[in-house]
Amino acid sequence: MADSQKNGSAKVRRARGRPRDWHDKTAQNTIKSLDRAMAVLEYLSQSQGLPLTRIAADMKLSPATVYRILVTLEGRGLVECDSDDQVWNIGPGAFAIGARFLRRTSLVDRARPIMRRLMETTGETANLGVEKEGSVLFLSQVETHAAIRAFFPPGTLSPLHASGIGKALLAEMDDIWIKSFLSSGPLEKYSDKTITQADELLRELQNIRERGYSFDNEERNVGMRCVAASVYGTNGEAVAGISVSGPTSRISASSIESLSSAVIDAAHNLTLAIGGIRSQGREPAVETRTGTDN
Structure with missing residues (x-):
């Protein structure tokens, strides 16, 4: 009887993917x-x-x-x-x-047609990235046909504080996460325009929240600019960022407004494509189809 009970309990015991002490590193x-x-x-x-x-x-x-x-x-x-x-x-x-x-996720597959249309609309390289251990991990890119272009192959890591997608994602983090990020070490300087002071970065993040997009003005690479916006998941949290990047000769101050509208629209469409909920930021000006990549 004891053996049968033991065997019966063993049958209903669920397999575990990790031991009880998996938190212990x-x-x-x-x-x-x-x-x-x-x-x-x-x-x-x-x-x-x-x-x-x-x-x-x-x-x-x-x-x-x-x-x-x-x-x-x-x-x-x-x-x-x-x-x-x-x-x-x-x-x-x-x-x-x-x-x-x-x-593992449909994010990249869902993003491809949207990124392709973004590249065709703006004429600039479209990028997709996520936050990974305090950096931006680029997952996908659709390159422009122009001779001079930005190049961030999948797997490339970039600093959060000195990239368009990085700052867009930082602006979505809670105060505790941002405080931890700022206390982890000095903000590395990559160019004369890199934001290296915590108070200045905090002001920049507030500006990003208010306008709905971020702008990398040669902060990582001299001669290159980037406009980015956040993509939201099912719980309303930012799960990725989408951007366009290119040389300052093509991305001028006067073109930022039109580029930002296109990027915000693309981020919104990708949010919808993955079943996400837009939590904040400027509403897209134009609703476009999500479609499939041909």
Whole structure:
């Protein structure tokens, strides 16, 4: 009887995706060798085409340790070695994993036709990004046909305080999140126009909330400007940002108003396409079709 009850209770016991102590991120619940390998992979993804000795020196690891890590990752296709130059690069396996991440949500698929129309309407490159650990992670881009254009391939990271999408998303964060972000370290300066003072950034975020879009005026890259707006999810929180970016020769001060209207419309249409709720900001001037990408 006891055994049958035990078996019966086992049948109704739900499978768990994580243990009860999954919140505990202390050393006892981490695999040091795996963590070290992932650190090497992340470093290589940011600085490709490096020899073994350079990777070891930069990461303060022994060449033998780094070699074992790279060979292991190579076996999974995550990295590959150029036999001629003897340098290491990210492999196709890493791209495959990243592509599966993008397929986890319909956000990218839903955004493509909207971004394409945005690019065709404005003549500038359209971008889609999300907040990822205090930075903007670019998920997708539809490039303009113009010779001079912005280029943010999927997987590129950009600072929140010095990008159009980053500031648009920052403006949607609550006060506690923003305070934590500002206390995490100084705001890095990338150009003479980068906002590096906390009080100035807070004023900028308030302006963004009032007008419904953000504007990157050569704050990350000299000679490039960007106009961005937030995309909202089902709970009314900003889940992504959409933008157009291009050279200052084409994105002039007089064109910001028309560009911002197009970007706000695109953000609104993407919000609707993913079943989101617009929580605040300027209402779109024109309602456009969401459609499908051909």
